[in-house]
Amino acid sequence: MIFIKNSVTRKNLMAITGLFLSFFLIIHLLGNLQLLLPAAEAQLQYNSYSHLLGGNIVIKLVSYVLYLCILLHSIDAIYLSFKKRRANGTSYSYDRRGRASSWYSRNMMALGIIIFVFLVIHFKDFWYHYKFGELPVDTNGNKDLYTIVVVAFEQLWYVVLYIVAILALGYHLLHGVFSAHRTMGIYHPMYNRIINIVGKSFAVIITIGYIIIPLFLYFNLQS
């Protein structure tokens, strides 16, 4: 896979992995919306949900595919941007080409890097902590991830970090979802119109959905 030179094939891989990650975002959001329940209820439900996921073999397999997707997607991104740099050669001294396209479509790599850095922090603070850390248990005997999450979002800087990362993800998806379908070869004008609308709505909904959670936790704890 590392040795594929053809950029059309490379981009297909990027599109498939990107779309799989996007699909995961829906499931991940739905699960995390449980954090918005009243505190006592949310604690028990969220912890038992996390426990359930942790013990399920199917979820485990899917999670390995997810890690692989993030890896392949990032490797592809890096490979293609090196290739692009070689293709560009010397740059323009006076460049106004930006008028013809959106800023986020031109900066997918920068947005991706923000997402990646965020993912590292996100994994370390919750995933690693949950899996390998010493956690208190709740009244049901499940590891109390809920409290870890809630305590984390008491800090303003943490909330800001999340919002920045989610906005980056939102713009990444705003271009990415529709771009992926083009890459995979959907050329009919009508389907393209539909995908454009659905893809953009998806990006907006995901962004709003994910932003609500840290904001809600932060302001809920303040009051």
Next chain:
Amino acid sequence: MKITLKIWRQRDCQSKGEFKEYHLDKVSKDMSFLEMLDTLNIKLIKQGDLPVEFDHDCREGICGQCGVMINGIAHGPLKNTTTCQLHMRSFNDGDTIYVEPFKASAFPIVRDLKVNRSALDHIITSGGYVSVDTGQAPEANSIPVTFEQAEAAFDAAACIGCGACVASCKNSSAALFTSAKISHLAQLPQGDKETSTRVVSMVNQMEEEGFGHCTNTEACEVECPEGISVLNIARMNYEYNRSRLMKK
């Protein structure tokens, strides 16, 4: 009108280039951009300087020979026009205009504003044709082609190969150019027969020439003098994937 020009001067692809400043006093609004450059060149020759090299041929927007970056945009500010069809009325008295050659690794600079776009020809040579036996002209109506089909194929065939798509692309991708030809031939019964082999060899040639990949920013369609649709790129991807997956 009075115009200040900052023109990219470069001896050849090895040497370093730079903007040189020139002033023109009596520019008419009705001059085309190339006529304005001609005026400058006459002045330069009279002074004993080397004229500015630039490509052109038909000067009526159909050959695709002309093409420079004007104020940082391929073929200048006016959309869907070639450099030769751009007129000085698109500018104002006293303007400073930056003129630079198209830049991409696959387009080495020959001199000043002139670049070598043979890479595009190599892509066409690799498969942008229909293999038919020559001989008597076939009966025109023996292969029915609907009006819609013919129009759609012609929309893609309108590409003049100027290279503005490559110049406008942040990745220097030739996807729009290559896909226009693939799409043109794939939509006609005479061309469709060879689509699977054509798409693979043309995409491979495009890669070999050192063009970048497509990230669907769609800047190429916006700046294309012929307004070639980016959906052709999606069609190329479709045909490429189909050909690879079906091993046709």
